[in-house]
Amino acid sequence: MLSLLSKASSLLKGKTTMTENGEQNIRSDGDDESTELVGEIYDIIRSIKDPEKPESLEQLDVVYEDGVTVKHRGNDEYIIRIEFMPTVPHCSLATLIGLCLRVKLERTLPQKFKLDIYIKKGTHSTEDEINKQINDKERIAAAMENPNLQQLVETCIEERD
Numbered sequence: 001m002l003s004l005l006s007k008a009s010s011l012l013k014g015k016t017t018m019t020e021n022g023e024q025n026i027r028s029d030g031d032d033e034s035t036e037l038v039g040e041i042y043d044i045i046r047s048i049k050d051p052e053k054p055e056s057l058e059q060l061d062v063v064y065e066d067g068v069t070v071k072h073r074g075n076d077e078y079i080i081r082i083e084f085m086p087t088v089p090h091c092s093l094a095t096l097i098g099l100c101l102r103v104k105l106e107r108t109l110p111q112k113f114k115l116d117i118y119i120k121k122g123t124h125s126t127e128d129e130i131n132k133q134i135n136d137k138e139r140i141a142a143a144m145e146n147p148n149l150q151q152l153v154e155t156c157i158e159e160r161d
Contacts, residue, residue: 038068041080044108048100049156051093060087062097067120078113080105085120094124096152098134099143104157 042065046058057063067083082101086094098117105115117134119127133139144150 037070038065041070041082041105041109042068044105045082045101047159048097048104049158049160051096051100051152051156057084057097061085062087063101073114076112079116080109080113081116081118083118083120085123089123089125091124094119094126094130095133096149096156098130099140099149100153100156102134102140103144103153107157 042063045063045068046056048057048063049055050057050060050062053060063082063084067085069081069083071079071081073079082105084097084101086097091097098119101117102115109115118131121127124130144153
């Protein structure tokens with residue numbers, strides 16, 4: 001896999017828009033080059049297995065390419081936002097799914113990025129609490145110290161043929 005950050009520099013030339021707070025959005029406007037970075041991130045997460053079912057998160061429509069956005073903050077720093085949608089509004093494994101997304105991306109992507117993972121607004125009964133948990137570094141570190149939870153995450157994120 002090519003380095004996402006090295007490819008991003010060429011993607012940004014003429015293919016970005018500025019947000020109100022000075023960030024650059026990498027647009028997914030159908031141009032092959034501009035969608036490549038978002039597409040590569042999506043390819044990393046699409047094969048994650050659902051914790052309860054044999055299907056992948058992509059097959060269950062929990063993750064989708066439109067839920068991946070990348071903002072360039074300058075100096076090869078990026079904000080990656082992943083939005084996912086649990087299969088039911090009371091899904092008890094939404095936090096675990098968010099943890100799997102985070103662990104897989106942190107292991108795969110280069111170092112200069114900020115990762116934000118959110119449940120799609122209005123799709124879960126406790127989305128605010130879960131969003132807070134899956135974006136808290138201390139809670140993530142504590143969760144990954146639990147050997148049973150760590151094994152479950154490893155099973156979900158392992159690559160399959």
